[in-house]
Amino acid sequence: MSDTTHIPTLDDVARVAGVSTATVSRCLNEQQKVSAKTLERVMKTINDLGYTPNFNARAMAAKRTHTIGAIIPTMENAIFARGLQAFQETLHASGYNLLVSSSAYQPDLEAEQIRALVARGADGLLLIGYERGQDIYDYLQRRGVPTVLAWTSHPDGGHASVGFDNCAAMRMLADRVLAMGHRRIAVISGIVEGNDRAEGRLRGIRESLVAHGQDPDALPVIQTAYEIENGAAAFETLMAQDPRPTVVMCGNDVLAAGAISRAKHLGLAVPEDVSITGFDDIELASILHPTLTTVHVPHRDMGCIAAQELIDMVEKRSMGATRKLEVSLAMRESLRPVVEP
Amino acid sequence: MSDTTHIPTLDDVARVAGVSTATVSRCLNEQQKVSAKTLERVMKTINDLGYTPNFNARAMAAKRTHTIGAIIPTMENAIFARGLQAFQETLHASGYNLLVSSSAYQPDLEAEQIRALVARGADGLLLIGYERGQDIYDYLQRRGVPTVLAWTSHPDGGHASVGFDNCAAMRMLADRVLAMGHRRIAVISGIVEGNDRAEGRLRGIRESLVAHGQDPDALPVIQTAYEIENGAAAFETLMAQDPRPTVVMCGNDVLAAGAISRAKHLGLAVPEDVSITGFDDIELASILHPTLTTVHVPHRDMGCIAAQELIDMVEKRSMGATRKLEVSLAMRESLRPVVEP
DNA sequence: TTGTAGGCGTTATCAA
DNA sequence: TTGATAACGCCTACAA
Numbered sequence: 001m002s003d004t005t006h007i008p009t010l011d012d013v014a015r016v017a018g019v020s021t022a023t024v025s026r027c028l029n030e031q032q033k034v035s036a037k038t039l040e041r042v043m044k045t046i047n048d049l050g051y052t053p054n055f056n057a058r059a060m061a062a063k064r065t066h067t068i069g070a071i072i073p074t075m076e077n078a079i080f081a082r083g084l085q086a087f088q089e090t091l092h093a094s095g096y097n098l099l100v101s102s103s104a105y106q107p108d109l110e111a112e113q114i115r116a117l118v119a120r121g122a123d124g125l126l127l128i129g130y131e132r133g134q135d136i137y138d139y140l141q142r143r144g145v146p147t148v149l150a151w152t153s154h155p156d157g158g159h160a161s162v163g164f165d166n167c168a169a170m171r172m173l174a175d176r177v178l179a180m181g182h183r184r185i186a187v188i189s190g191i192v193e194g195n196d197r198a199e200g201r202l203r204g205i206r207e208s209l210v211a212h213g214q215d216p217d218a219l220p221v222i223q224t225a226y227e228i229e230n231g232a233a234a235f236e237t238l239m240a241q242d243p244r245p246t247v248v249m250c251g252n253d254v255l256a257a258g259a260i261s262r263a264k265h266l267g268l269a270v271p272e273d274v275s276i277t278g279f280d281d282i283e284l285a286s287i288l289h290p291t292l293t294t295v296h297v298p299h300r301d302m303g304c305i306a307a308q309e310l311i312d313m314v315e316k317r318s319m320g321a322t323r324k325l326e327v328s329l330a331m332r333e334s335l336r337p338v339v340e341p
Numbered sequence: 342m343s344d345t346t347h348i349p350t351l352d353d354v355a356r357v358a359g360v361s362t363a364t365v366s367r368c369l370n371e372q373q374k375v376s377a378k379t380l381e382r383v384m385k386t387i388n389d390l391g392y393t394p395n396f397n398a399r400a401m402a403a404k405r406t407h408t409i410g411a412i413i414p415t416m417e418n419a420i421f422a423r424g425l426q427a428f429q430e431t432l433h434a435s436g437y438n439l440l441v442s443s444s445a446y447q448p449d450l451e452a453e454q455i456r457a458l459v460a461r462g463a464d465g466l467l468l469i470g471y472e473r474g475q476d477i478y479d480y481l482q483r484r485g486v487p488t489v490l491a492w493t494s495h496p497d498g499g500h501a502s503v504g505f506d507n508c509a510a511m512r513m514l515a516d517r518v519l520a521m522g523h524r525r526i527a528v529i530s531g532i533v534e535g536n537d538r539a540e541g542r543l544r545g546i547r548e549s550l551v552a553h554g555q556d557p558d559a560l561p562v563i564q565t566a567y568e569i570e571n572g573a574a575a576f577e578t579l580m581a582q583d584p585r586p587t588v589v590m591c592g593n594d595v596l597a598a599g600a601i602s603r604a605k606h607l608g609l610a611v612p613e614d615v616s617i618t619g620f621d622d623i624e625l626a627s628i629l630h631p632t633l634t635t636v637h638v639p640h641r642d643m644g645c646i647a648a649q650e651l652i653d654m655v656e657k658r659s660m661g662a663t664r665k666l667e668v669s670l671a672m673r674e675s676l677r678p679v680v681e682p
Numbered sequence: 683t684t685g686t687a688g689g690c691g692t693t694a695t696c697a698a
Numbered sequence: 699t700t701g702a703t704a705a706c707g708c709c710t711a712c713a714a
Binding site for chain 2: 005007050054078100143229
């Protein structure tokens with residue numbers, strides 16, 4: 001085996017097949033513009049040589065990459081996994097590839113990755129939530145990169161978005177909790193700063209309290225990053241109050257999983273001693289013990305619709321629509337009515 | 342705001358700053374070769390214009406991308422999340438970017454994605470496991486793309502790899518299970534075909550049986566994809582046997598989570614009625630009820646070491662070493678000795 | 683249906 | 699320290 005192995009290029013294929021590079025290129029991109037005979041010969045040569053088109057050269061010449069970029073806050077847990085999977089499947093069906101990065105919930109990292117993805121020639125971008133610097137939106141518009149915001153519903157409709165109203169969703173759950181007689185509510189929230197989803201969910205609870213004549217400022221809230229262990233720690237802190245809460249509402253299922261786990265270690269029965277709720281309805285929610293009452297989010301739908309909208313924008317079929325999806329309550333074992341003494 | 346916004350290029354910067362494109366390029370890549378004065382002027386221009394280097398052009402000219410590609414079998418659950426996170430952090434610290442794709446456990450999809458990543462100019466690749474067609478290894482070598490195999494320990498040392506011996510690890514757990522008096526063992530395995538990790542783990546159990554004078558062919562095994570629901574279904578099937586198993590060993594924690602969940606629904610107490618074990622020790626394992634006895638895999642170490650090895654290979658400091666890591670048993674509540682009647 | 687040739691935005695080699 | 703200029707591999711009018 002020679003050590004100076006040459007990586008075949010379009011030129012090589014053209015030379016061996018006895019045609020021009022233009023013809024080879026056509027065989028790759030617009031087969032209908034090529035006679036069946038040459039097509040066959042060229043394809044055989046491509047195979048024989050083991051030729052693979054150079055993506056970067058392609059991107060430069062065509063100014064299109066058939067690549068969509070997505071930046072999600074975390075890959076560490078399953079929150080975005082299902083939606084992203086659907087997103088990617090839909091893209092793939094239309095001949096697009098997906099590039100994913102994770103911003104670790106850090107705005108500056110997200111900005112950096114947006115630039116990186118654009119620099120790589122992404123035809124479009126999927127971002128989570130709407131809360132970020134105006135400079136980023138300006139940049140995206142200047143570069144003409146179609147962008148869809150997901151997992152959120154942008155309040156002033158200035159951007160293409162596919163998602164749901166986090167505030168209304170959580171308010172719906174809180175209404176139910178209050179209707180069950182709970183009056184001592186505590187909250188384990190995600191970090192609200194720079195996270196419109198977390199902020200909306202927390203606000204939803206407060207709005208519900210107000211609507212029921214309760215004082216929203218008296219609500220005990222712990223903000224913490226979305227990790228199981230953090231949920232556990234926050235739960236323990238909240239339960240140390242006297243009198244202790246009858247229900248702990250969590251900003252997502254991961255925090256709730258931590259809370260349930262810690263409850264067990266503390267010898268507290270759920271929901272007999274304390275109710276716990278989540279948000280997202282990831283697979284974990286239905287295998288926890290007790291099973292978790294949570295807000296069901298249509299992750300797969302969101303992913304599919306976001307992908308389709310983005311493709312439509314890239315291909316100039318849409319100017320950027322706003323789609324608002326419905327969520328529902330998944331009532332399970334971890335929440336139950338307060339039993340009056 | 343003009344509608345014909347122009348995206349600034351190196352040329353634009355050069356023209357505005359009154360220098361050549363070569364100088365601008367130097368300011369970007371080898372600042373020490375440029376006088377402080379021009380450097381400052383050029384940097385200011387870059388800022389003013391909002392210039393971002395075009396990645397594809399760069400890749401073509403430099404034949405390096407500072408990008409590493411990784412193809413993992415799934416993003417749907419947390420199995421690879423922690424290790425990949427560590428992998429990416431280590432890369433980032435050395436100025437490399439990470440591109441991730443998921444193959445959904447499909448060999449042909451993996452092959453396709455390997456080609457895609459190479460076509461994009463990835464400087465190196467991280468793959469999971471060693472079992473794949475020789476043609477792929479040939480391709481990688483022909484293209485001169487450094488590759489590290491992880492989550493596995495290649496038997497014949499022909500490739501760079503960072504991982505552990507799946508077979509020995511599971512055998513260690515099985516030895517323990519047998520030492521606890523269990524004789525009716527059943528297994529929920531991942532799909533062995535094309536998955537050397539799953540195959541090794543299953544083999545480990547069989548070897549342990551043989552060493553203990555048991556018949557490995559009498560072992561009930563269900564192979565199924567790594568999903569919670571599949572673990573649950575398989576568990577139910579296995580428990581329908583008479584006499585039923587005293588322990589169900591699962592190919593990973595996700596399957597075990599499904600098994601525990603289903604046990605509860607069936608009214609079976611774990612570990613009183615049946616013991617359950619997992620593999621991987623993902624975060625989920627310690628919050629399940631009961632907590633899961635499993636094989637602890639040093640995910641973060643694996644990610645860090647793999648990244649470092651890959652970087653060393655890309656930068657010609659290593660020819661491709663093989664690193665074998667130690668695993669340990671995480672003994673928790675879900676496994677307990679058989680109580681003789 | 684096929685071929686010619688210019689250009690995409692960088693880097694890198696040589697000179698100056 | 700700086701500047702021309704030739705690649706890099708492909709696409710795409712435009713011509714034939």
